[in-house]
Amino acid sequence: MHELGVVFHIIDDLKVVADENNIEKIEKVTVELGEVSTVIPHFLTDCWKWASEKQEFINGTELLIETIPAITECQDCGKQYGTIAHGRICPFCGSEKTYLVQGNEFLIKEIEISE
Template sequence: MHELGVVFHIIDDLKVVAEENKIEKIDKVTVELGEVSTVIPHFLSDCWKWAAIKHPLLKDTELFIETIPAITYCEECKKEYGTINHGRICPFCGSERTYLQQGNEFLIKEIEVTK
């Protein structure tokens, strides 16, 4: 389960942001997670609950996950389509000359603190 490693990475980044901004407590963290990022949202949430309580900065911090839809672009017909429903082959022209445009991201979008 690599979600635990992802959580440790998030925590490390949050500690840096907190130190740079003299933050003692983070209330909420929102991450953007691509549909095909290989990170499973409920595993990520479970790992977060386990790991966050071990750090005073994050003890009661809520983790919110926003999904970024996977979109593929066809170089042949110049159209976009949903990757999950159609995979790599373009549903419009049948071309395999496609690439993932979005949906593989994993980003910290927002950090919310109360002063």
């Protein structure tokens, strides 16, 4: 389960932001998670609950996850399609010359603090 490592990375990034901005407590964190990012949302949430309890500045902080759909584009016909539904092979022309346009991201989108 690499989600715990991902959570530790998020916490490290949040700590830098908190220190640079004199933030004592973060109330909510929103992350964007691609459908094919290899991070499993419910594992991430479970790891977050465990790890955030050990850091005062994020103890009780809500973690929100927004899913970024996986989209693939075909190099032969130029059309885009849902990666999860069709995989690597273009459903329009049958080409295997495709590439992922979006859907493997993992980003901290928003941090909310109390005033």
